[in-house]
Amino acid sequence: MDMHSEFLALRKKIIEAEFSRMNDRQRQAVLATQGPLLVLAGAGSGKTTVLVNRVACILKYGAAYESDAVPSGLTAEDLSYLQNCLAQRSFGDERLRELLAVDAPPSWALLAITFTNKAAGEMKSRLEQMLGEQALDIWACTFHSACSRILRREIDKLELGYSRSFTIYDTDDSLRVLRECCRDVAGDDRNFANKTALPAISRAKEQNMSPAAFEAAASGDYRLQKIASVYYKYQQALRQANALDFDDMLRLTVMLFEKNPDVLDHYARRFRYVLVDEYQDTNPVQYQLISLLAGGHQNLCVVGDDDQSIYKFRGATIENILSFEKQFKHARVIKLEQNYRSTSAILGVANAVIANNTGRKSKKLWTENPDGDPVKVRRFEDEATEALFIANTILENVKDGMKFADQAVIYRMNAQSGPIEKAFVRMGIPYRIIGGHRFYDRMEIRDLMAYLCVINNPGDNLHFTRIVNAPKRSIGSATMAAVQQIAEQTGQTLYEVFLHCQEYEYFSKKTARIESFMHFMEHMRELRTEILPHELIRTVMEESGYLASLGDDEEAKSRKENLSTLISNAADYEKNADEPTLEGFLEEAALMTDIDNYDGQADTVVMMTIHAAKGLEFPAVFIAGMEEGVFPGQSVMIYPEQLEEERRLAYVGITRAKRKLNLTCAGSRMLFGATVRNRPSRFLDEIPNNLKDAQDMRPHFERPQPRRAAPAAPIRLERPGVSRPVQSKAVFAPGDTVGHGTFGRGMVLSAKTMGGDTLLEIAFDTCGTKKLMANFARLKKL
DNA sequence: AAGCTAAGCGTTTTT
DNA sequence: CGCTTAGCTT
Numbered sequence: 001m002d003m004h005s006e007f008l009a010l011r012k013k014i015i016e017a018e019f020s021r022m023n024d025r026q027r028q029a030v031l032a033t034q035g036p037l038l039v040l041a042g043a044g045s046g047k048t049t050v051l052v053n054r055v056a057c058i059l060k061y062g063a064a065y066e067s068d069a070v071p072s073g074l075t076a077e078d079l080s081y082l083q084n085c086l087a088q089r090s091f092g093d094e095r096l097r098e099l100l101a102v103d104a105p106p107s108w109a110l111l112a113i114t115f116t117n118k119a120a121g122e123m124k125s126r127l128e129q130m131l132g133e134q135a136l137d138i139w140a141c142t143f144h145s146a147c148s149r150i151l152r153r154e155i156d157k158l159e160l161g162y163s164r165s166f167t168i169y170d171t172d173d174s175l176r177v178l179r180e181c182c183r184d185v186a187g188d189d190r191n192f193a194n195k196t197a198l199p200a201i202s203r204a205k206e207q208n209m210s211p212a213a214f215e216a217a218a219s220g221d222y223r224l225q226k227i228a229s230v231y232y233k234y235q236q237a238l239r240q241a242n243a244l245d246f247d248d249m250l251r252l253t254v255m256l257f258e259k260n261p262d263v264l265d266h267y268a269r270r271f272r273y274v275l276v277d278e279y280q281d282t283n284p285v286q287y288q289l290i291s292l293l294a295g296g297h298q299n300l301c302v303v304g305d306d307d308q309s310i311y312k313f314r315g316a317t318i319e320n321i322l323s324f325e326k327q328f329k330h331a332r333v334i335k336l337e338q339n340y341r342s343t344s345a346i347l348g349v350a351n352a353v354i355a356n357n358t359g360r361k362s363k364k365l366w367t368e369n370p371d372g373d374p375v376k377v378r379r380f381e382d383e384a385t386e387a388l389f390i391a392n393t394i395l396e397n398v399k400d401g402m403k404f405a406d407q408a409v410i411y412r413m414n415a416q417s418g419p420i421e422k423a424f425v426r427m428g429i430p431y432r433i434i435g436g437h438r439f440y441d442r443m444e445i446r447d448l449m450a451y452l453c454v455i456n457n458p459g460d461n462l463h464f465t466r467i468v469n470a471p472k473r474s475i476g477s478a479t480m481a482a483v484q485q486i487a488e489q490t491g492q493t494l495y496e497v498f499l500h501c502q503e504y505e506y507f508s509k510k511t512a513r514i515e516s517f518m519h520f521m522e523h524m525r526e527l528r529t530e531i532l533p534h535e536l537i538r539t540v541m542e543e544s545g546y547l548a549s550l551g552d553d554e555e556a557k558s559r560k561e562n563l564s565t566l567i568s569n570a571a572d573y574e575k576n577a578d579e580p581t582l583e584g585f586l587e588e589a590a591l592m593t594d595i596d597n598y599d600g601q602a603d604t605v606v607m608m609t610i611h612a613a614k615g616l617e618f619p620a621v622f623i624a625g626m627e628e629g630v631f632p633g634q635s636v637m638i639y640p641e642q643l644e645e646e647r648r649l650a651y652v653g654i655t656r657a658k659r660k661l662n663l664t665c666a667g668s669r670m671l672f673g674a675t676v677r678n679r680p681s682r683f684l685d686e687i688p689n690n691l692k693d694a695q696d697m698r699p700h701f702e703r704p705q706p707r708r709a710a711p712a713a714p715i716r717l718e719r720p721g722v723s724r725p726v727q728s729k730a731v732f733a734p735g736d737t738v739g740h741g742t743f744g745r746g747m748v749l750s751a752k753t754m755g756g757d758t759l760l761e762i763a764f765d766t767c768g769t770k771k772l773m774a775n776f777a778r779l780k781k782l
Numbered sequence: 783a784a785g786c787t788a789a790g791c792g793t794t795t796t797t
Numbered sequence: 798c799g800c801t802t803a804g805c806t807t
Contacts, residue, residue, distance in 0.1 A: 116796070144797040170797080191791095246797045281796085314795065413793055418798095435795085469783095476783045591797060611794055633793055649794080672792055673798040786806075792799100 003079065004070050010082050011100050015065050018091045019053055022046070029301075029334045030054045031065045033273065036294075036328035038321070039303040042365040043350070043655035044341025044617065047303055048119075051277060052126045054301065055112055055138065058273050059131060060097060062104030069102050111271040111293065112140040115278040117591065119615065120145075139271070143286055144246060144591055147253040151244070152583075154263055158256050160239065165583060167243040167457045168590040172441070174198075174245040177462055181233040185226055193230075200227045201234060205247035206283040206315035208254060211235055240493070242459045250285045257292045268296050278615075279304030279324075283315040291327065300328065306361050307354050310611060310649050322361065339365045339655075341617055343372025346661050348691045350654040356686050357644045375661045377684055377694040383416075383625075383669040385697070387423035390622045393662060394429055394605060397620055404430055406619040408606045410653055412631040415671070416624060417607055424605065434608040440589055444550070444559040445566055449589060451540045452533075455524045456582050458495040461487075465494065471549030473513055482506050495521075520544060533585040534570035537563075610653040621657035623650075626665040627678035650683045667698050 019027050026046055029039045030053045041047035057065075071078075078099055085096050097104075114120045120140045127138070139146060148168065155162045169177065178201070179193040186192040204214045211231040218224030238245060244252065257264035274294045276282065279302035282290075294300035302324060309318045325331045339347050347367050354360070380386040394407050409420055417433055424431045439445060447470050450463035458464070469475045486504065487497050499522075501507045501514045524540060531539070541547045541563055550556040573588055574580040606618075625631055632646035654661060663684060668677045684694075 142797065148797095168797090171795090249797080311795075313793085415792085472784085474783070478783080609794065611796090635793070645794095670798075784807090787804090789801105789803085791801090 036331035037301040038324045041336040044339040045336035064102040067102040110273045112275045147249040276302045280309035280321045281311045281316040339367040354651040374693040379696045383419045383666045386666045387419040391423040391427040408618040409622045430604040435612045459493045620660040622662045626681040
């Protein structure tokens with residue numbers, strides 16, 4: 001064999017050896033770095049590892065695995081050096097890399113798009129472990145961060161009137177702007193903005209439809225035309241405020257690339273390799289963006305699982321993944337079907353449920369894992385009993401050596417968390433809820449962020465309106481209406497009108513107040529570049545009088561605490577950023593979410609929706625509320641086509657579990673103030689009997705039992721943990737003095753009847769106010 | 783302009 | 798059932 005072919009064979013062997021801890025298909029997906037590749041990765045198939053290794057492989061060896069190129073001046077000594085590396089399995093050093101790499105890009109030449117910031121962070125830290133510090137500069141981020149980074153540099157080239165200091169509007173902000181735009185068009189129709197216009201415009205933007213295109217498509221349909229005119233106004237309002245909503249960030253980037261081939265060329269050259277995770281959840285604009293960037297070199301790898309597509313409701317199109325092979329010619333497809341996560345029992349259940357969907361890419365997960373416990377299916381009288389069962393089982397698991405943090409309770413909607421929370425409090429189980437309210441959704445945080453937005457971008461009318469009278473400056477709706485009118489007539493921003501208020505007769509009585517406010521704002525604008533963001537926040541909240549206006553009660557205390565957290569968040573940002581700016585902090589805050597803070601360190605049970613649980617795994621999983629009307633939800637009755645998405649959601653939920661899975665439902669539950677009786681979910685029926693351990697725990701009299709010779713031992717559930725209290729107990733009323741074993745003496749502040757029990761709010765003499773359930777708290781009337 | 787009360791309404795959620 | 802918001806009152 002000549003030296004060249006010997007070298008080529010050796011190079012392949014070495015690169016393969018570095019990724020030898022994976023199965024064949026996984027390794028293929030890592031090594032096939034050239035050309036389009038679709039990885040259909042089933043749940044728990046080691047997708048994250050493949051992605052991380054693939055990025056590492058590209059950064060280290062580039063096209064080497066598939067290339068015939070041989071380094072010039074190759075010597076026999078080089079070959080024996082490589083042989084030695086292979087024998088010792090040492091792949092770390094620089095000389096080896098120099099000998100092997102072909103066209104290995106500098107680290108920043110790679111774009112890895114993930115679904116959440118958290119996934120991006122995880123990828124980076126795993127790469128850091130593998131490759132050391134040098135891997136830090138890759139663009140591993142979400143679509144939105146990538147676009148915003150590009151737009152911050154290039155938005156002027158769009159020539160649409162946006163400037164680099166643009167504000168990012170979140171959904172809430174967008175909705176407010178939209179409501180304003182609907183007022184003239186839809187008059188008193190209150191739901192129009194929320195339910196009709198917002199989804200329609202959002203869908204349009206996800207398809208990269210401009211207002212004009214939308215109007216053209218509306219041809220003759222009165223309702224659609226109405227929406228089109230709102231869309232025009234909305235876009236205009238955003239542009240005037242120099243603000244982008246989340247959809248704009250993607251759309252405008254695509255527009256930028258289409259308008260400026262040289263800009264596209266620059267980024268396409270820069271991102272010589274593009275990877276997209278969770279491809280089944282991408283929408284048409286995202287597809288456009290990817291095909292623009294990767295269209296030339298075609299080094300595009302997408303990873304996804306059509307069975308886990310659960311974001312159709314917000315514009316994700318499963319088409320992207322189903323027709324990838326048509327859109328990218330010569331695409332390779334690799335299926336990862338071996339599951340490493342779950343027991344065989346759990347996987348069997350997942351397969352059985354998802355098999356009821358049609359129109360999937362054929363794929364069947366298998367595992368070498370042991371059978372494990374059968375999946376438990378339980379039905380209870382009501383949601384409180386269900387919650388108690390979950391709490392009790394968690395405690396049993398802990399007794400068996402599991403940690404709290406190994407267990408997760410997941411559900412279809414956030415509204416289901418209440419009863420479970422209550423049971424956890426009662427049983428002393430530490431828990432955390434992910435989702436629901438975001439830190440940046442709190443009123444005081446939004447207020448302060450609004451100040452910062454205006455300081456950064458005075459044209460931001462929306463946020464200006466929010467802060468102009470917070471704290472109270474006697475600038476009410478009448479004044480604002482007048483200002484709005486002047487602004488519209490003169491084409492100025494609200495900020496500008498206020499700045500020149502002395503020119504208008506109307507404000508004569510208020511000039512002093514307005515001027516002092518504007519003077520303050522102008523001063524802050526000057527400070528913006530002189531001091532750090534966290535100092536600016538402190539200055540704003542103190543000198544605007546906002547802090548003082550909060551007052552001094554308990555609520556104010558917690559608000560002030562949140563504001564301090566905001567300051568420390570800003571300080572954290574400054575620490576991590578290369579070049580901290582106000583703009584940068586605002587951007588990070590806009591793109592940050594609750595789940596990004598979830599560290600999984602503390603030993604607590606985690607509660608979240610199934611959507612939030614995607615991508616996570618736990619040894620024990622409880623899925624609560626497996627009922628018709630809850631999961632699948634009510635809307636399936638009206639829109640049957642949504643059923644398959646619900647089933648995929650069930651599939652995602654089931655496949656979160658590694659060892660133990662409990663599916664529970666309640667015969668009746670309180671939902672939105674009314675008690676509803678639900679049948680067990682059809683998804684439970686779809687599980688073959690031999691795979692489940694099913695029992696109905698409702699009392700016999702509730703259920704007319706069909707007569708059978710030998711009843712299949714419908715076992716009555718022993719009430720979990722504490723036995724159910726007798727109903728006739730001491731009744732507590734506000735004003736009563738009570739005694740508690742641990743908390744001592746206290747006074748009842750309020751009493752609320754809840755199910756068969758009473759929730760008492762009690763002010764204890766020594767340890768503050770606590771909420772307790774009367775029947776469980778072992779209280780004595782004093 | 784600001785505070786209070788009645789009415790209405792409710793998925794899932796990432797940016 | 799609990800929260801937000803609109804509209805009404807002072």
